[in-house]
Amino acid sequence: MSQLFPNAKPRTKAPYRFDIVGSFLRPEGLKQARQQCSCGDISCADLTAVENSEINKLVQHQKSVGLHAVTDGEFRRTFWHLDFLAALGGVDEVDSEKFSVQFKHHSVRPKTLKITDKISFPDNHPFLEHYRSLQEIAGDYPVKFTIPSPSMLHLICTVRATDYEPIERYRDNRLLLEDIAQAYRSALQKFYALGCRNLQLDDTSWGELCSEEKRAAYQARGFDLQALARDYVEMINLVIDGKPEDMTVTMHICRGNFRSTWFSSGGYEPVAETLFGHCRVDGFFLEYDSDRSGDFKPLRFIKDQQVVLGLVTSKDGQLEDRNEIIQRIKEATQYVDINQLCLSPQCGFASTEEGNILTEQQQWDKLSFIRDIAKEVWGE
DSSP states (O other), X not given: OOSSSTTOOOOOSSSOSBOOOSOOOOOHHHHHHXXXXXXXXXXHHHHHHHXXXXXXXXXXXXXXXXXXXXXXXXXXXXXXXXXXXXXXXXXXXXXXXXXXXXXXXXXXXXXXXXXXXXXXXXXXXXXXHHHHHHHHHHTTSOBOEEEEOHHHHHIIIIXXXXXXXXXXXXXXXXXXXXXXXXXXXXXXXXXXXXXXXXXXXXXXHHHHHTOHHHXXXXXXXXXXXXXXXXHHHHHHHHHHTTSOTTOEEEEEEOSOXXXXXXXXXXXXXXXXXXXXXXXXXXXXXXXXXXXXXXXXXXGGGOOSOEEEEEEEOSSSSOOOOHHHHHHHHHHHTTTSOXXXXXXXXXXXXXXXXXXXXXXXXHHHHXXXXXXXXXXXXXXX
């Protein structure tokens, strides 16, 4: 029993008291193999063999640090989101003059998405094989799989894009939202059939809707942001309502994570009531590693979801002060019961293959630090 929080209890299902967002720094050998494959110097099969080897080592390392579920580190991806979304039916990845958002101090390779036909989730989507491979490597050990939230497809193609022109089918935006939701319901069923019981939706749309700057820009273009937030929650709920009872689906909310930089700031208050009060995910992974994320007051709208506090940054290697982290957990209990709280890094360590600016050892030190605090607080 924790002396700090006498009622705190361990948790045996996802999300866990000690958890992660999902991505890890790519080893140099993997980066080199991907470059060689893109240049035609090695085959796709050769690249897959390297990926399998590196993911196997990553899984073993995650087990040794004490994680309750392991990921593939997103080692097979270039971007955390575009790889998945571009492989949907009716979606094309296209070159762009610039990336769809501007990060502070760094530029991302200019790629974006375009809706060209009816949205669907194909039986040959490559992420099905990615999941199957991860499960095979992990064996009987629980795994966690991450995909971009359905709202990301709509946001990138219709909200961020200043030149969006809907195809004939999607002149009715409601049908677009419904088709995206149906594609994701199909995805959930297919991942479930392969054994997936722990799925995370990664979502930067809410981070943008928390930003005063971005809200003003979108409103100036004529968007009703309250209506947009409600539409996204309804779309996500339509997906969630189709999941089997023994499948956990969580959401990670991010304000950007590329080479240790970010693209939006602002607390959760503008979206808190709509999102926390009505979205039926099983848990929220929330950034709280800096003042860019605001205070804990928006958590008053949380219902029965678990809240994974991202109090430890993944953007640099310096370890936080243990007492400050515990004090912030205590502050959060003003709004959410200690047994609805968990702890994780604020984001992944490599949302793109470039990765954040810290070493692999610092990455693992961060996780050991979080593990030890979770054990102290909840007896993990």
